[in-house]
Amino acid sequence: MSDVKSDIEIARAANKQPIQDIGRKLDIPQDHLLPYGHDKAKIAAEFIKSLADREDGNLILVTAVNPTPAGEGKTTTTVGLGDGLNAIGKKAMICIREASLGPNFGMKGGAAGGGYAQIVPMEDMNLHFTGDFHAIGAAHNLLSAMIDNHIYWGNELEIDQRRITWRRVVDMNDRALRQITTSLGGVSNGFPAEAGFDITVASEVMAILCLANDAADLQKRLGDMIVAYRRDKTPVTCRDIAADGAMAVLLKDALQPNLVQTLENNPAFVHGGPFANIAHGCNSLIATRAALKLADYVVTEAGFGADLGAEKFLDIKCRKGGLKPKAVVLVATVRALKMNGGVAKDDLGTENVEAVKAGCANLGRHIENLKKFGIPVVVSINHFIKDTEAELQAVLDYAKETGAEDALIARHWADGSKGITNVAEAVVRVCESGKADYKPLYPDEMSLFEKIETIAKEIYRADGVTADDGIRRQLEEWEAAGHGNLPVCMAKTQYSFSTDPNRRGAPTGFTIPVREVRISAGAGFIVVICGEVMTMPGLPRKPAAETIRLNEKGQVEGLF
Structure with missing residues (x-):
């Protein structure tokens, strides 16, 4: 052309x-x-x-x-x-x-x-677009505010403030927000704490919205989300904070x-x-x-x-x-x-x-x-x-x-x-x-660690999986708590079958190291982190935003 x-x-x-x-x-x-x-x-x-x-x-x-x-x-x-x-x-x-x-x-x-x-x-x-991501961000951050508010007014649930897992979100690349301190400025602002932001698409609320069957299922899944832990390591859910109903209202459209x-x-x-x-x-x-x-x-x-x-x-x-x-x-x-x-x-x-x-x-x-x-x-x-x-x-x-x-x-x-x-x-x-006969790679009843190994060996062609005792114990505890039937969601580099982004083609002779595991109890899967995972991107040296503007006709220029 x-x-x-x-x-x-x-x-x-x-x-x-x-x-x-x-x-x-x-x-x-x-x-x-x-x-x-x-x-x-x-x-x-x-x-x-x-x-x-x-x-x-x-x-x-x-x-x-x-x-x-x-x-x-x-x-x-x-x-x-x-x-x-x-x-x-x-x-x-x-x-x-x-x-x-x-x-x-x-x-x-x-x-x-x-x-x-x-x-x-x-x-x-x-x-x-139609404001969907803004609604997800608002619902997510409402929960953040309600967790902090619960602690401010006496902490009836006995949340261990060091073990709040629920971060805030914003739909923008902003590395300055990855790790922050909240509630500075005196007694009336609450208890100072370490916190941070993820980008909105990384919110469990987003995953839930995309897996929910209907509005009732949406609210149930929101309620199931684990947002913090007590000193005895028992989980605190969104339902415990009583935020699930209001979040569902924000997400109805x-x-x-x-x-x-x-x-x-x-x-x-x-x-x-x-x-x-x-x-x-x-x-x-x-x-x-x-x-x-x-x-x-x-x-x-x-x-x-x-x-x-x-x-x-x-x-x-x-x-x-x-x-x-x-x-x-x-x-x-x-x-x-x-x-x-x-x-x-x-x-x-x-x-x-x-x-x-x-x-x-x-x-x-x-x-x-x-x-x-x-x-x-x-x-x-x-x-x-x-x-x-x-x-x-x-x-x-x-x-x-x-x-x-x-x-x-x-x-x-x-x-x-x-x-x-x-x-x-x-x-x-x-x-x-009529050749299609879909079947998942592994059955629900397989143990969580075996599911991780199955994906690593069958899809990535790794020799095996390495994980420390703490990770294995965590998986066993989730199984004991009734989460053993969940699928696993592998988080690794997209550029290679291995965890090394520079190993292109079809590499062999490697293992998959599991660095961390997280539970998305509302979405319904276990996240398995292999290597570094960035949930809040930063802007490049020359961000596209520098060239985006309206022209004399009121049209967007520079977006592409």
């Missing part, structure tokens, strides 16, 4: 339809659409409840090889595939996460796809999925955004289930590469939500595979078939891993203009030899739906083949 437009230029030129027309494509009555302007709306809870007896459509997960600075295009492929399925005559929907403000003003950018495979309104989606559209006017739910590391990194269960009742094909994605995102989607979200995916689309790029094959980022523009073949070991391991869940895999190679025919052919040949149902080149970034109809047709064939 000679004149390549930016994502925001393409999005701004979109011929959007009124959101009522998008709702009509899904047979959603107008009085069940709660509009936020002309181009986005929430879906009423009573309408979602009325869908319960309908049959489910086909669920398709989009995941990717381990991410590299070269980029893989997972969200772009998710959006493009949804458009492609509609283009071949299927009734299809897309489900993705909402974007956090922090990365938008930092360096990562937005989360609405790219090129001619985008969801719009792009600026709104990447800014305040945020619980309803957001309906928007693609550039090609196809329907999409954009709802929720849990951290893809210490949480499960998927859009809300409510949105996914509703989409499966409204469409014949639903395309969704999971954060990071398949070793983290897909594993959590399949072992946590599908297990808890009763979902049974029919196909997995595994996204790869020649550029990313070259990096996994040892090529430096500055050298990616030069043909190097041998490096591509070496990097394909990463792709192959992901294919093998995904098949362990009983789901057939289609490899979609996200095309870049400098890819050569020899490099592309090397990936196609390798993917098919390694057990993929099909492998195809997708050009949706440049050509929209017509550039990915080949992948859409392959996905339909796989869904209709």
